[in-house]
Structure formats: C-alpha cells, structure tokens
Amino acid sequence: MTTARSLERHLPDEAATTQLGEDLAMAVRPGDVFLLDGDLGAGKSTLARGLIRALAADPAHEVPSPTFTLVQSYDTPVVVHHFDLYRLSSPEELEELGFDEAVSSGVALVEWPERATDAMPxxxxxxAFQHEGDGRRITITGDGPAFDRVARSLAMRDFLVASACSDAHRARFIGDASARSYETVTREGHAPLVLMNSPRLTLGPPVRDGKPYAEIAHTAQTVAAFAAIDRALAAGGVTVPGIVAQDLDQGFVLLExxxxxxxxxxxxxxxxxxxxxxxxLLAMIHGKHWDDRLEAAPGVVHQVPPFDRDALMIEVELLVEWYVKAVTGAPASAELCDGYRAAWNAVFDRLADKQYGLVLRDYHSPNIIWRGDRHGHDRLGIVDFQxxxxxxxxxxxxxLAMDARVTVSPDIERGTVDAYVAARHAAGxxxxxxxxxxxxxxxAQRNSKILGIFVRLDRRDGKPQYLRHLPRIRDYLHRSLSHPSLAELRDFYRDNRLLEEF
Structure with missing residues (x-):
C-alpha cells in the first residue's frame, strides 16, 4: 500500500488562489481528478476558475458556478468537467451525471466530494482549504503520476519566483516527442519568455552490453547539455534563445x-x-571548429558525445526492431538482423574520412523560427539542439532537406543541398x-531510424498521429538509396522488402 504524500502552500489572497489554479493547469492530463475540500467561501471556486481560464488561455473566460447544474464542462485543450456535489441527492445520481465518462475524457474538479466519497477514484x-489569517492554507494530498506532475509544476513556480518572475502568467506552449515541455511566461511591461521543463532523462532497461538505448545513442540526460550548447552556439554567432535563468539540478531554464x-x-x-x-547557416556552423567540452555553468562541463558506430547502428536498427514487426506481424529473424547490421557496417566504414563536426541532430522545420524582419543568419532562430x-x-x-514532418519535393531538396555546398565552397x-x-x-540512416521511431511512438507510446508521416519517410529513403555508392544497401532493402507498406 502506497503512502500518500502532501504539499502545502499559503495563499494570502484571491490572486494567489487564482495563480495556484494556473499552476495546476500546467500539470493536468486527461484522467486527473481533483477533490476540492473546504468550507463555503474557502476559495474552491476561485481555484477552479483560475485553472479553467488558464487552460482556455482567456483570463475573462466565463466560468459559472455549477451549484445548480451540478456539472459544467469546458472544451479547453484538456477538457475540464467542474462538478459541484453540494446538492447531490444520492451517490447514485453521480452516475446519471456521467462522472465516469467525464473522468475518462478529461479532468474532473469536484467540489463537496464527501457527498460521494466512495465514487471518487x-x-x-x-x-484541502483551511482559513489562515486573512488568507488560506491549502494542502494537496495524493500519490502517483498526477501528484508528481503537480509537485513539479509548483517547483517551476518557485523557480519563477526565484528568478524575479513571481507575478508571471504561465501558458502551455509546446511539447515534443520527449519528456520535455515548454510554457510561455508573460509579465506586464516585459517581453515574453519561454520556460523549459526538462526533467532528467529516464534511461530505461538495458538493451545491449548492459546499457540502455539512450546511453548508446548518446541522448542528452540532463538540461546541462542544452545550456552548454546554447551558450556555445550563441558565442559562435548562431541565434539561439538567451538564457535568463537556469536550475540545472531541477531541469528548469528560463529563455528568451x-x-x-x-x-x-x-x-x-x-x-x-x-x-x-x-x-x-548550417554551412557556417559546420565550417567552424567546436570544442567537445562546453561549459553549462561555472564548474559544470558538458562533454559533447561522438556520433560513433554504436550510436549510428542502434538508431538504424530501429527499423528492423519496430517497422519490420509492424509490416510482417512478427519480429525480424536473426538472419535478417545479422544481414542488416552487416550491410550497414559496410556503409558506415565509408564515413571514416568524411567531414566531421558539430551535428545539431534535429535541425528541421519544427525547431527553426523564421524572423523575416532580421538579416543574414539572424533570420533563423534555432531552438532544439541538446x-x-x-x-x-x-x-x-x-x-533539413528531407524534413520528416513536411513534404520536401526533390527540387527543393536539391536546391537546399546545393545552397549548402555553394556556401561551403565559398568559405574555403x-x-x-x-x-x-x-x-x-x-x-538513409536517418530515414531508416525515423521509420522505426514513428512506429514505436504509435505501438509503444500510444501516439498514432506519427504514422501519417510514414509514406513521406519511405519516399525519402528511396531517394537516399538511389546514390550509386549505396547500391548494395539498396539491393538488401529491396530483396528483404524493408520498405513494404502496412
């Protein structure tokens, strides 16, 4: 039996209660249930209103009391169902209100939950709200992922307070395929900022030689990698977000x-x-020498890992591990896996004398901001490189030229590569x-990897939206395999039907 954990906050006034609702809004996920426990006038409705308005991104969003209707629902990015059970005649009436369905489809805020205690998940x-002087003291009690998310969101508020942004408003911005997420932070009279939430990477089980996948592929494990590379790129003339404040231990960075x-x-x-x-811009970056030891903070050094044979291979093997199984309905045979690795090892041998340098790794449209009012390389803001x-x-x-999330025609691909080549020639x-x-x-390596990753995101992580990109990735892979030096690899893919649709 797990032991419930608790967090406490003093709320001196109504504004602080509204702000707590905003902080909770940054943490909620469908399936969360919050039981709001307190006397009349304790601040329960104020908290609920703050949460709903934050999700709606509208501080004036109408949030009527559900006292007489018993439930009000809000079609915000995460759907919210606000229950007031004060007038509930019996716990059975909760079923008529569609409580279970509401919980499965969104977030439930429940005032007077003691009227149906046994029905609460x-x-x-x-x-819990308690009067304390002129304000309130709230105690949040629970366990599990929802509690962890709430605790982290409150820690992010503490980080903002320590960064002289105590009055800042938070709004959901973007997330990605990783555990990272981003928020916009706004204050009256100040330029908006971005709050990066980058918890320490969960490494997962060993997959080879006692090492987890992320360690072999050299995925960044802490936000120190982002901070170090951000500072190095900025010093090298690349437009990246300036770091306003950072807490490397907790994984919080406040950015321009x-x-x-x-x-x-x-x-x-x-x-x-x-x-x-x-x-x-890439040609400029690749034409520079970059140290592989970069400072994230005084005394904190990030060692930039090598894109070595093990990393190249573990990535490209995602195709036979996930994509082949999706196509055939069965795991790839040992014979196929051995032949696949042998074919790729022969190809990787030819990389030994090719140009090496700093590889940003995710340089494509979602991570590039176009700043049309600027000039030169400053027109491009780069935001993902950890x-x-x-x-x-x-x-x-x-x-870039085979952008995984947007269809790049052969003509634009060719023009993009030619622009890079011309810039490299011009530089020396x-x-x-x-x-x-x-x-x-x-x-060929990247697109083989992505076929595997996008299937994994569907089958393992429940994100089927990535499957719509597969036809594009297959086309890119066909293009790359058409190079004369990849004839043997192309024949292996063809003979083993590695680009079959499903």
Whole structure:
C-alpha cells in the first residue's frame, strides 16, 4: 500500500488562489481528478476558475458556478468537467451525471466530494482549504503520476519566483516527442519568455552490453547539455534563445522568446528561400571548429558525445526492431538482423574520412523560427539542439532537406543541398564528392531510424498521429538509396522488402 504524500502552500489572497489554479493547469492530463475540500467561501471556486481560464488561455473566460447544474464542462485543450456535489441527492445520481465518462475524457474538479466519497477514484488528489489569517492554507494530498506532475509544476513556480518572475502568467506552449515541455511566461511591461521543463532523462532497461538505448545513442540526460550548447552556439554567432535563468539540478531554464515566425508557409509547405537560408547557416556552423567540452555553468562541463558506430547502428536498427514487426506481424529473424547490421557496417566504414563536426541532430522545420524582419543568419532562430554530437555533419543537411514532418519535393531538396555546398565552397576548401556520398549515407540512416521511431511512438507510446508521416519517410529513403555508392544497401532493402507498406 502506497503512502500518500502532501504539499502545502499559503495563499494570502484571491490572486494567489487564482495563480495556484494556473499552476495546476500546467500539470493536468486527461484522467486527473481533483477533490476540492473546504468550507463555503474557502476559495474552491476561485481555484477552479483560475485553472479553467488558464487552460482556455482567456483570463475573462466565463466560468459559472455549477451549484445548480451540478456539472459544467469546458472544451479547453484538456477538457475540464467542474462538478459541484453540494446538492447531490444520492451517490447514485453521480452516475446519471456521467462522472465516469467525464473522468475518462478529461479532468474532473469536484467540489463537496464527501457527498460521494466512495465514487471518487483512488488516484484522486485532494486539495484541502483551511482559513489562515486573512488568507488560506491549502494542502494537496495524493500519490502517483498526477501528484508528481503537480509537485513539479509548483517547483517551476518557485523557480519563477526565484528568478524575479513571481507575478508571471504561465501558458502551455509546446511539447515534443520527449519528456520535455515548454510554457510561455508573460509579465506586464516585459517581453515574453519561454520556460523549459526538462526533467532528467529516464534511461530505461538495458538493451545491449548492459546499457540502455539512450546511453548508446548518446541522448542528452540532463538540461546541462542544452545550456552548454546554447551558450556555445550563441558565442559562435548562431541565434539561439538567451538564457535568463537556469536550475540545472531541477531541469528548469528560463529563455528568451525568439518569436513565433513559422519556418513553413501558412499552408505548412516548405519555402525554397528559407530552406536555402537554413542550409547556409548550417554551412557556417559546420565550417567552424567546436570544442567537445562546453561549459553549462561555472564548474559544470558538458562533454559533447561522438556520433560513433554504436550510436549510428542502434538508431538504424530501429527499423528492423519496430517497422519490420509492424509490416510482417512478427519480429525480424536473426538472419535478417545479422544481414542488416552487416550491410550497414559496410556503409558506415565509408564515413571514416568524411567531414566531421558539430551535428545539431534535429535541425528541421519544427525547431527553426523564421524572423523575416532580421538579416543574414539572424533570420533563423534555432531552438532544439541538446542532443548534439560530434559526427558526420551531412546528417544535419539530411535532417533539413528531407524534413520528416513536411513534404520536401526533390527540387527543393536539391536546391537546399546545393545552397549548402555553394556556401561551403565559398568559405574555403571543400570536398563536394565526399560530402554528397556522406549525405546519402546519413539520409538513409536517418530515414531508416525515423521509420522505426514513428512506429514505436504509435505501438509503444500510444501516439498514432506519427504514422501519417510514414509514406513521406519511405519516399525519402528511396531517394537516399538511389546514390550509386549505396547500391548494395539498396539491393538488401529491396530483396528483404524493408520498405513494404502496412
């Protein structure tokens, strides 16, 4: 039996209660149930109103009391059902209100939960209100993932207070395929900021030689990697978010907001000139020497890992581990896996003398902000690079020119690569033939990996939306395998039907 944990907060006034509702809104997920426990006038409805308005991103959003209707529902990004059970005639009436369905589809805020105690889920969090002087003291009690999320959100508020942003408003911004998430932080009279929430990476079980996948693939384990690379890129002339404040131990970073200019056009299509500009920025980055030991804070050094053979192979094996199983309905045979590794090892052998440098690793449209009012490289703001490695720089060019989330035509791909090549030539000596071979290799490696990752996101993580990208990724893989130096690998894929649809 687990022991409930608790958190306490003193709320001096109504504004503090509203702010707590905002902090809870940043943490909620469908299925969460909050039991609001306190006397009349204790602040329960104020808290609920603050949470709902924060999710609606509208401080004036109408939130009537559900006293007479018993339940009010709100179609916010995370649906909220606000229950007031004061007038509940019997616990059985709760079923008529659709309580179980409401909990399964969204968040439930329940005032006067003691009227139906036995019907409340065991995973509920209880928020108890008590008068304390002119204010209130609240105690949040519970356990499990919901409690952990709430505790982390309150720690983020404490971080904002320590960063002189105690009065800041928080709003959900973006999340990604990882555990990281982002919020916008606004204060009257100040430029908006971005709050990065990057908890320490959960490594998972060992998969090879006693090591977990993330360790072999050199995925960043703490936010120190982001801070170190951010500072290095800024010093090297790349537009990245300036760091306003950071707590490396907890994984919080307060960042400059680079704007909201979309790299794609309003219909989500690639813009030739912007892709060329991004390629030219890459050429500048790849033409520089970067230390592999970078300082994240005084006395805190991040060692940039190598994009070594083990990392290249563990990534590309995701295709046979996840994609093949999805296509055939059965795990890949040992014979297929051995042949696949042998084919790729022969290809990786040819990378040994290709251009190496700082590889940002996720250099594509979701991570590039277009700043059309700026000039030169400053038109491009780069926001995701914590997993950077030292390796074949052609990987970044493939990441951009074969953008996983948007269809890049062969003409735009060719123009993007040509813009990169021209910029490298203009900067000095450049082996174009070696680069183009490395580009084909890394494009094939990356797109093979992504086929596996997107299936894994569906099958393991319950994110089927990634499957819609598979036809595009298969097309990219066909393109990359057309390079003459990849003829044997192309034949292996064809003979083993590794690009079958499902």
């Amino acid at each position: 065991a995973t509920s969090l209880r928020i 907001h680079l704007g909201s200019g979309a790299f794609l056009d309003p219909e989500g299509r690639p813009v030739t000139e912007r892709y060329a500009a991004a390629a030219e 997993d950077a490695l030292i390796g074949p720089v052609a990987y970044d060019v493939a990441s 000596s450049f082996d174009e033939m070696a680069f183009r071979e490395a580009y084909a290799i890394m494009a």
